[in-house]
Each structure stands twice: as structure tokens, then as C-alpha cells.
Amino acid sequence: IGSIAVGDTGGWQSWRTVPGNVASVTGVHDxxxxxxSGQPNDFVNLNWFHFRH
Numbered sequence: 001i002g003s004i005a006v007g008d009t010g011g012w013q014s015w016r017t018v019p020g021n022v023a024s025v026t027g028v029h030d031x032x033x034x035x036x037s038g039q040p041n042d043f044v045n046l047n048w049f050h051f052r053h
Contacts, residue, residue, distance in 0.1 A: 015047050
């Protein structure tokens with residue numbers, strides 16, 4: 001339902017809020033977050049994820 005591109009935030013613990021848009025859906029759904037990168041090393045440190053409308 002959506003995709004968010006996250007660039008360099010400046011460091012492993014340099015938190016940034018990155019807004020994104022997803023398609024409107026109705027009902028109850030299981031949500032999965034998938035992170036992809038072209039490098040083999042650790043590349044993401046997620047503090048929180050928030051949906052709002």
C-alpha cells in the first residue's frame with residue numbers, strides 16, 4: 001500500500017521523522033515493514049513507526 005524512501009540521517013542514533021504517504025484502506029489488516037538495501041551491513045535502526053489519519 002505504500003513505500004517510503006529514507007536517506008542518510010547522519011548516524012546510527014540520529015533520529016529523524018520521515019513522513020510518507022500510503023494508500024487508503026479499510027478493515028483490519030496485518031502490517032509488515034520490510035527494509036531493503038543494496039549493502040550487506042546493518043543499514044536501519046527503527047525507533048518507532050506511527051500510523052495516523
